[in-house]
Amino acid sequence: MLDENPKPYPPSDDFVKNAHVDADRYKAMYEASVSDPETFWGEEGKRLDWITPYTKVKSTDFTLGQVDIKWFEDGVLNVAANCIDRHLKDRADQTAIIWEPDEPDAEALHITYRELHEKVCRFANVLLSQGVMRGDRVVIYLPMIPEAAYAMLACARIGAVHSVVFAGFSPDALANRINNCDAKLVITADEAPRGGRKTPLKSNTDAALLHCSDKVRCLVVKHTGGQTTWIENRDVDVKAMMETVAPDCPVRPMGAEDPLFVLYTSGSTGQPKGVVHTCGGYLLYASMTQKFTFDYHDGDVFWCGADVGWVTGHSYIVYGPLANGATSLMFEGVPTYPDASRFWQVIEKHKVNQFYTAPTAIRALMGQGTEFVEKCDLSSLKVLGTVGEPINPEAWNWYNENIGKGKLPIVDTWWQTETGGHMITPLPGATPTKPGSATLPFFGVQPVVLDPQSGDEIETVEAEGVLAIKDSWPGQMRTVYGDHERFEKTYFSDYKGYYFSGDGCRRDADGYYWITGRVDDVLNVSGHRMGTAEIESALVAHIAVAEAAVVGYPHEIKGQGIYAYVTLMNDQEPSDELRKDLEKWVRTEIGPIAKPDHIQWAPGLPKTRSGKIMRRILRKIAENDYGSLGDTSTLADPSVVDDLIANRKS
Numbered sequence: 001m002l003d004e005n006p007k008p009y010p011p012s013d014d015f016v017k018n019a020h021v022d023a024d025r026y027k028a029m030y031e032a033s034v035s036d037p038e039t040f041w042g043e044e045g046k047r048l049d050w051i052t053p054y055t056k057v058k059s060t061d062f063t064l065g066q067v068d069i070k071w072f073e074d075g076v077l078n079v080a081a082n083c084i085d086r087h088l089k090d091r092a093d094q095t096a097i098i099w100e101p102d103e104p105d106a107e108a109l110h111i112t113y114r115e116l117h118e119k120v121c122r123f124a125n126v127l128l129s130q131g132v133m134r135g136d137r138v139v140i141y142l143p144m145i146p147e148a149a150y151a152m153l154a155c156a157r158i159g160a161v162h163s164v165v166f167a168g169f170s171p172d173a174l175a176n177r178i179n180n181c182d183a184k185l186v187i188t189a190d191e192a193p194r195g196g197r198k199t200p201l202k203s204n205t206d207a208a209l210l211h212c213s214d215k216v217r218c219l220v221v222k223h224t225g226g227q228t229t230w231i232e233n234r235d236v237d238v239k240a241m242m243e244t245v246a247p248d249c250p251v252r253p254m255g256a257e258d259p260l261f262v263l264y265t266s267g268s269t270g271q272p273k274g275v276v277h278t279c280g281g282y283l284l285y286a287s288m289t290q291k292f293t294f295d296y297h298d299g300d301v302f303w304c305g306a307d308v309g310w311v312t313g314h315s316y317i318v319y320g321p322l323a324n325g326a327t328s329l330m331f332e333g334v335p336t337y338p339d340a341s342r343f344w345q346v347i348e349k350h351k352v353n354q355f356y357t358a359p360t361a362i363r364a365l366m367g368q369g370t371e372f373v374e375k376c377d378l379s380s381l382k383v384l385g386t387v388g389e390p391i392n393p394e395a396w397n398w399y400n401e402n403i404g405k406g407k408l409p410i411v412d413t414w415w416q417t418e419t420g421g422h423m424i425t426p427l428p429g430a431t432p433t434k435p436g437s438a439t440l441p442f443f444g445v446q447p448v449v450l451d452p453q454s455g456d457e458i459e460t461v462e463a464e465g466v467l468a469i470k471d472s473w474p475g476q477m478r479t480v481y482g483d484h485e486r487f488e489k490t491y492f493s494d495y496k497g498y499y500f501s502g503d504g505c506r507r508d509a510d511g512y513y514w515i516t517g518r519v520d521d522v523l524n525v526s527g528h529r530m531g532t533a534e535i536e537s538a539l540v541a542h543i544a545v546a547e548a549a550v551v552g553y554p555h556e557i558k559g560q561g562i563y564a565y566v567t568l569m570n571d572q573e574p575s576d577e578l579r580k581d582l583e584k585w586v587r588t589e590i591g592p593i594a595k596p597d598h599i600q601w602a603p604g605l606p607k608t609r610s611g612k613i614m615r616r617i618l619r620k621i622a623e624n625d626y627g628s629l630g631d632t633s634t635l636a637d638p639s640v641v642d643d644l645i646a647n648r649k650s
């Protein structure tokens with residue numbers, strides 16, 4: 001059983017001495033940030049270089065029907081200038097990005113701020129030459145290569161809005177995103193090597209573009225040199241073109257509230273939504289959290305092991321670290337290739353000081369034994385972090401003992417694509433940690449625990465309910481791309497006056513927050529967010545499928561696995577072949593991450609008389625927990641449940 005209130009692990013005295021923030025300073029700064037946000041953020045906003053300084057700090061409204069979020073609204077800045085140009089005076093020759101390739105024997109790159117400046121300028125000039133203008137959307141579908149960062153920063157430099165699509169998504173998923181944001185151009189590579197295998201990104205893009213406007217241009221980074229088809233007048237060889245354009249490109253002054261990027265993320269209903277982040281507030285929040293949450297100091301080597309296709313890669317590989325003039329490590333590979341010591345070898349090789357990964361990676365490596373860790377020198381490490389899902393105490397303890405050698409602070413950071421940066425997290429010099437708790441709010445964040453039924457704030461220190469946020473913070477998403485109503489409905493309509501996170505949580509006697517997972521129909525599989533609705537609609541798009549219901553179930557390594565109940569068309573017979581076909585189908589409709597772990601044939605699904613699928617029951621069956629199915633009397637046909645249980649057992 002989980003200890004409900006374990007003994008906290010305080011930071012060591014040595015750590016506290018050198019930390020940016022100790023416990024007293026955290027308290028004082030936090031107090032100041034919530035009692036007078038205008039003054040606090042007005043001051044903190046000066047961390048960025050502004051072309052025209054702001055005079056207004058915060059104008060935000062969470063009222064349903066008029067939700068409006070603006071920070072530093074009359075300020076003018078450029079994100080790329082903040083991430084690159086302003087560092088050239090003092091750190092032009094410092095490494096900005098260390099790139100570690102998939103193959104350990106291939107050469108790692110050390111890209112200085114000076115080089116980054118030139119690459120990004122050239123990339124920006126290529127975009128301009130293709131007619132990309134301020135405000136245009138550019139989809140980026142790339143492996144974890146430096147060009148991904150160049151492309152993002154090049155967009156920021158000229159005021160274009162990027163939308164990075166994870167390279168694991170299928171052509172269909174890519175096409176949906178290109179069409180949803182009406183992108184003018186897509187940037188891809190020939191192939192994406194990962195764990196010794198190659199994903200054919202260019203041919204995926206070719207397939208996607210068949211479903212898009214023929215005006216969409218395609219920039220191709222020749223990375224592996226793999227064979228690709230080439231469509232004249234549409235495809236452009238980026239690297240070759242970068243050589244021919246000017247090495248400098250002026251930055252475009254942007255309003256603080258101009259969009260910086262759109263990033264698609266799954267919700268409980270419908271297709272993924274385009275989360276919109278803007279230039280000023282987002283950049284400030286990403287850079288402050290990178291500095292304080294990881295206690296980043298000048299000269300440190302910072303490694304966030306996420307992919308740039310997710311928000312974690314946006315905020316903690318590219319924007320946060322580079323805004324702080326940090327050295328950020330970008331890794332093309334996976335933790336288990338060529339073997340389970342790869343992470344630890346990379347840490348040793350590049351003398352990484354802060355390391356940030358997901359519980360699912362820790363669990364996978366934990367299962368491989370400690371000999372893979374023991375042969376590596378991890379003495380450079382100062383802070384460890386986790387993100388993406390609740391971390392179970394076993395994984396926390398393994399991370400602490402084997403990677404942190406019992407001495408390093410672990411920051412368990414709770415946040416979301418929507419929040420732009422960390423929301424609830426320990427600060428390593430300030431917060432005693434408890435395995436499994438994200439602990440306390442970051443500056444300016446006012447979490448509340450709401451009673452899920454009444455929507456009232458639970459005011460006692462100890463509380464259990466749903467997690468919401470009471471007031472805005474600069475990194476908050478501003479809207480859903482092209483659908484502000486959906487933004488309001490998703491986040492502000494269930495609990496009036498609050499931003500609703502979709503997560504459940506518990507607050508303990510010390511005021512620490514423990515995230516208990518999603519309370520909606522969003523799955524968290526290996527830290528990847530997916531809507532059950534998306535997977536269901538992929539399944540029912542198959543010719544043999546009449547109906548489908550998808551739920552999550554506990555999975556030892558992935559956190560959650562995908563369990564699909566499938567009702568076939570009358571003329572179809574269940575078979576192993578069909579099962580395989582459906583798995584393949586979902587892979588092509590969405591991507592490999594959405595492949596169901598288990599498909600159960602369901603002659604009928606449990607529904608209420610009004611036709612609503614009772615997922616509560618399906619979840620219990622998937623979990624093998626038949627004792628607590630609850631009330632089934634409201635079902636239109638209760639016998640369906642017995643059928644499902646009988647089949648589950650067989």
Ligand code: 6R9
Pocket residue numbers: 265310311312386387388389390391412413414415416417418438501502503515517518524527528529
């Ligand atoms: C950054 C990111 C967001 C959802 C979120 C929650 C889960 C993230 C967590 C965590 C417990 C943590 N989540 N961090 N749960 N502890 N430290 O992951 O963004 O992909 O949008 O997912 O992930 O359920 O609501 P995103």
